[in-house]
Amino acid sequence: MDLASMKIVVVGAASGGAAAALLLARAGARVTVLERVESPRAVGAGIGLADNGLAVLESLGFGAALAAVARPVGAPRIVDGAGRTIFAPPGPPPRVSMVRRADLQSLLLDAVGAETRIELLCGAEVVRAAPDGRVGFRAAGREQELAADLVIGADGVGSRVRDGGRFGARLAAPGIPYLRAVVSSAPALGEEAWTAAGLFGSFAVADGVYIYASAGSRRTRQAIAARDLGALAAAWAAAYPPSAPLLAGVERFEDLLIHPVQRVDCAPWHDGRLVLVGDAAHAMAPNLGQGANSALVDAAVLLDELRRRETLTAGLAAYEARRRPAVRRVATAAARLGALAEWTHPLARRVRDRALMPLASRLARPGDLARLLQEPRETLLAIPVG
Structure with missing residues (x-):
């Protein structure tokens, strides 16, 4: 037409x-x-x-x-809270670029x-x-x-x-809340971590690092409900220590964008x-x-x-x-x-991280x-x- x-x-x-x-x-x-x-x-x-x-x-x-x-992402991977790789896609890395919205x-x-x-x-x-x-x-x-x-x-x-x-x-x-921010306090990790507190990712963008995380645990959800940035950062530091220097770049709770799925x-x-x-x-x-x-x-x-x-x-x-x-x-x-x-259950996460996700890496095409x-x-x- x-x-x-x-x-x-x-x-x-x-x-x-x-x-x-x-x-x-x-x-x-x-x-x-x-x-x-x-x-x-x-x-x-x-x-x-x-x-x-x-x-x-x-x-x-x-x-x-x-x-x-x-900023190109490169080869993405998923790690557990200790930084061990639990999933990496096969073949050449997908073409993905991160940009400030x-x-x-x-x-x-x-x-x-x-x-x-x-x-x-x-x-x-x-x-x-x-x-x-x-x-x-x-x-x-x-x-x-x-x-x-x-x-x-x-x-x-x-x-x-x-x-x-x-x-x-x-x-x-509405599902689990997700928080997002752009910080400049530490280098991007270029990975997504699946932890006891939920997932946490950080990737480079122009003049900063884009971070995102889910409030997957009671502790993180309580911190969000209380608008307590210190408690939220502490919960994440316990579950995934590399998150600490990144979250240190968030100056105020109001600087976080928080929306449920x-x-x-x-x-x-x-x-x-x-x-x-x-x-x-x-x-x-x-x-x-x-x-x-x-x-x-x-x-x-x-x-x-x-x-x-x-x-x-x-x-x-x-x-x-x-x-x-x-x-x-x-x-x-x-x-x-x-x-x-x-x-979030420790046994379920152990099965996921040590069996299901590595198997998915091998079977993925x-x-x-x-x-x-x-x-x-x-x-x-x-x-x-x-």
Whole structure:
């Protein structure tokens, strides 16, 4: 279908929404982006960009800019609390780069601002969306309404676009809290540890180290509930001593970003002129690092299928048919891996660390990773942009 005559509203300007806006605008559509946050650049801590997400960003022309702010991960491994390797993937290391989320957001929003076919409205809170393409939002103290040929809900777990349609959304109860921060107090360890306190990872980003951890034990959860940074650091130091110098770089409890794991599963992903991408459609556990990457792939595949089909309905149906089974496989695998990482009973952890994970290392095949990436890199790079 010809996108040049379309008026599109994208709700949410994080990675998936910004990428969708850029892709569709460069295909000729007129795009309005509604972002609830007044200043959406200074957000988040770090993000791991896998080969699929990197391919989408490179197709948009961000290759050189990303190379300047991203740091390659190298060969990842999982260790136990004593630092012993319990899992290392076979074959050459996967292509993954760590980047500050704010750096990625700045790259995307700079491009959005430079695109003449995109209007970005920050501080615009969507209050309703309807399958006929009408979107109501509040900005500058007054309510306004837009009418669009297509409304893309890239507005996360609490999606207002999803609320406006029949998406059969199933939201799991909030899971284990995860904390994230960027520090500069010690070098990155470049590994993820599965310990009695939960999991702890640290990887280099530009001008710092991205750290993340789960509150997998009663002690860590109590420290978070009490907002006691000292108790939290002590709990982690006991379970995984290398965490101590890294957590020493967190000056205040308020500097930690803490959110529970949220899972969303929708069927269908589209209703009338409404369609969902990213966490609005399929929020998943973070354990495979595919949340934001999947949102970027959603944006690229949505453009590809809309271009291939004669009608909007056919394009949206093809997008969902291509994406939903792949995303569901990844979300299921991430949930299982997350549950395995949070085993806290000493005997269970001993069996996991000394038998199950080493066995998984031996049985794993290089092709297993490709299936988690959902779309081949070559396919994503071949999608025409502009």
